Amino acid sequence: MKKFIYLLPVLALFFTACDPMDEIYADIDAQENIIVGDANYTLTDDDYSILELDGGFESVDDVKSMVPNFLTGKYPVWGKGSSVLVNYNMIGGLTDLAEVSNYVNAVNYTLNIDDYAASGSDVLGFYPAITPSDFLEDVLTDNVEAVEGDVALVKYVQFTEEPIITTTTNYLLADDFDYGSVAGDLSAISDWVGHSGGAPLVGYTTTSLAMVNYPSSDIGGAASIDGFGSQDVNRSFTPKASGTVYLSALVNLSAVGADTGTYFFHLLDQGTNFRARVGAMSDGNGGMWFGIGASSSTLTFGANSFAFDTTYLIVASYNIDNGTSNLYVLTTPEATEPLTPEATNIGTAGTIIERIGIRQGYNGPTGIIDGVRVTNSWADLMVNDIAVDVQGDKTYTDVYYTFNGEYWNPSTNxxxxxxxxxxxxxxxxxxxxxxxxxxxxxxxxxxxxxxxxxxxxxxxxxxxxxxxxxxxxxxxxxxxxxxxxxxxxxxxxxHSSSLQFGHDGNSWLPDNTIKYTLVNSDYEYMSAQLSGDPEYADLWDSLGYYHDYDYHWTEAQIVHSLGILANNINPTAEEGQKYTFTYLLYDNGLNTVSTNVILTNGVWVLNN
Incomplete structure (x- = not known):
């Protein structure tokens, strides 16, 4: 009859207003149907189907975002103060378990060639006699930024037998003139050998030439040539009998002859057949021209003028099959061969190319040559690919390391x-x-x-x-x-996963509230802690003796005493931690009462 009593006074409004009646019904339903419930619920296969999940959640964030609506449908009349501990599956494993989450989110670090080099290895792996753990801590320290508690999954390779190493390159010859820190005669300190002439000799200088993105750049020293020198030198490589051979070098000239010009480096066979002769001559206006001769010392010069004391990338080619030589003068490396050469010359075909020569001639160029490369293609001039084939049995190992704030240590268990x-x-x-x-x-x-x-x-x-x-x-x-x-x-x-949700009066939210029912020892502990406080002079003794509160305690005093207990049972509680304490209160009989507290700014306060 209760509902009829509330409705009679407003029946007169029926014909004039519908919305007020709806609101009254809603208010009455809300007042009468709200229930404060407490449950421990494990999601079933049917529940996962309702949530459109394949047997479990992928992340804890998904749990927090999807479960509230599910609980609203599951417990439609439960309201503020209700709580449900939801047990659920994680797809493939746990991501919310403290002991596991770090491992799931572990940094994956795979050792590279530089890491292995620290152990003396020149291949992608540790050698058989090496103990990897002697090096892994330093590898992680050098490569992984971490804070205390971070975990790294380290992947490495170790050979079980001495590896057999075979090296192949994309070039026929590469010389960076990296011959030490003492200048001198090039043929005396390197594989370059003289084939004609005498002093002054082709020199070695410790100053190198550089050009951004050219692979043989700014390494070691360089070769020096003199317009008044007479020695010519050469260096051998694997013979090439067909196709096109490419030659490149960084060149910086300080002077050239003022006559018809002369060449200063070239390709040649095992004898004296010179091909793709690269030369320079003055343009008469303070600059110079570069030119090329396919098989003759008479060069074809380009029309562009170039500056002295400037580093250029010179590329020459010789087509063995038709005798054509092309010359290119670049200020930056080009990935593909330009359509138009600086100069072209056609000469004798069919010469087997197997050496490169540096020439000094009277009234010829004076300057520096560096970064010499000989290849089968233009593209190979511009990259430094070295293929290393390593044969040998090896093992692949994954191991976890944990950072303790100062050092990386192997993870246990x-x-x-x-x-x-x-x-x-x-x-x-x-x-x-x-x-x-x-x-x-x-x-x-x-x-x-x-x-x-x-x-x-x-x-x-x-x-x-x-x-x-x-x-x-x-x-x-x-x-x-x-x-x-x-x-x-x-x-x-x-281990199973669970997350508690609480109802705040409007919706279900992830809730860290811990529900705790006091036992006799808790009353005794609080009594002992309050015994010296004059505010509790008439209260503490009965608390410990009767194991309950009574009507003399104020709400503030109860909250204070429960805070003392909370600090005892959870001394490391984080800001925002909640407790619902259930205890006995004597007031016209013994009653069971619950009080909610929350840790705020380090103090346990009432949480309504």
Whole structure:
């Protein structure tokens, strides 16, 4: 009859207004139907289907954003003060478990050639006699920025036998003139040999030439030539009998002859057949022209004038099949061969090219030559590809390291599944070994307890191990996941996930409230702590004796005493932590009462 009593006074409004009536009904329903509930709920397969999930959540953020609406539908009449502890599945493993989350989000670091070099290795891997752990801490310190508690998954290779190394390059010859810190005669300190003339000799200077993006740039020293010198030198490389051979060098000339000009470097065969002769002459106006001769010392010069004491990249080519030589003068490397050469000359074809020469001639150029390269293509002049083939048995290892704020140390109680481990769980379709990972149809929980029991037959009760594995998610790919497994009643058991939600009067929110019911020792502890406080002179003794509060306690005094208890049971509580304390209060009989508190600015205060 209660509802009729409330409605009678407003029946007269029925014919004149609908909205007020709706509001009254809503208010009455709200007042009468709100329930404060408390539950522990585990999501079912049907629940995941309602949420349009494939058996679990991918992240804790998804849990926090999707579960509130689900709880509204599940508990439609529960209101402010209600709470539900929701137990749920994470796809492939846990990401909210403190002991595991760092491992799931671990930085993946794979050692590179420079890292291995610190151990004396010149290949991509540690040599057999090396202990990798002697170097991994320094590798991580040098390459990974971290704060205390960060974890890195380190991947490295180690050879189980001495590797056999075969090196191939993309060039026939490359000379950066890196011959030490003492200047002198080039032929006396290098593989360059004289083939004609005498003093003054082709020199070696410790000053190098540079050009951005040219691979043989600013390395070591350079060769120096003199317009009054007479020695010519050459260096050999693997013979080339057909196609086009390319020659490049950085050139910086300070003077050239004023007559018809002369060449200063070239290609040649095993004898005295010179090809692609590169030369220079004065333009009569304070600059110079560059030219080329295919097989004759008579050069064809380009029309562009170039400055002295300036570094240029000179590229010459000789087509063995038709005898054509082209010359290019560049101020920056070009990825592809320009359509128009600086100069072209056609001469004798068919010469087998197997040497490069540097020439000094009377009244010829004076200057520096550096970064000499000979290749089979233009593109190979501009990049420095070196292919290293390494043969030898090796192992691939993944290991976790944890940063303690100062040093990286090997992580303990962590195991990363190997390919052999997946294979041991079955290699057929629908089994982990098929693709060496788990997925929604190959659940880790269906395999890992048995795997761990076989791998650790003597494990004791409460032994724990964090197991890391690969998990495939459709549309996302394979990720590293993990879970904490503990021996419980003799069985390796996966840790389960849970998150508490509370109702704030409007909606469900993730809630860290801890519900705690006081026991006798709690009353006694608070009594002892308050015994010296004059404000509680008539209160503390009965609190410890009767194990309850009474009507003499004010709300503020109760909150203060509960704060003392909270600091005792949770001394490291973080700002914003909540408690709901349930206790006994004597007031015309013994009553059970609950009070909510929250840690604010380091002090436990009432949380209404």
């Amino acid at each position: 962590v195991y990363y599944l190997t390919s052999d481990d997946y294979d041991s769980m079955g290699t057929a379709s629908g089994q982990p070994g098929k693709y060496n990972n788990f997925d929604s149809g190959i659940a880790p929980a269906n395999y890992l307890p048995t795997f761990l029991a076989l791998a650790h037959p003597f494990a004791q009760e409460e032994d724990a191990l964090i197991v890391m594995y690969k998990y495939y998610i459709s549309g996302t790919g394979t990720r590293v996941r993990g879970n904490l497994y503990t021996v419980i009643d003799g069985v390796w058991t996966a």
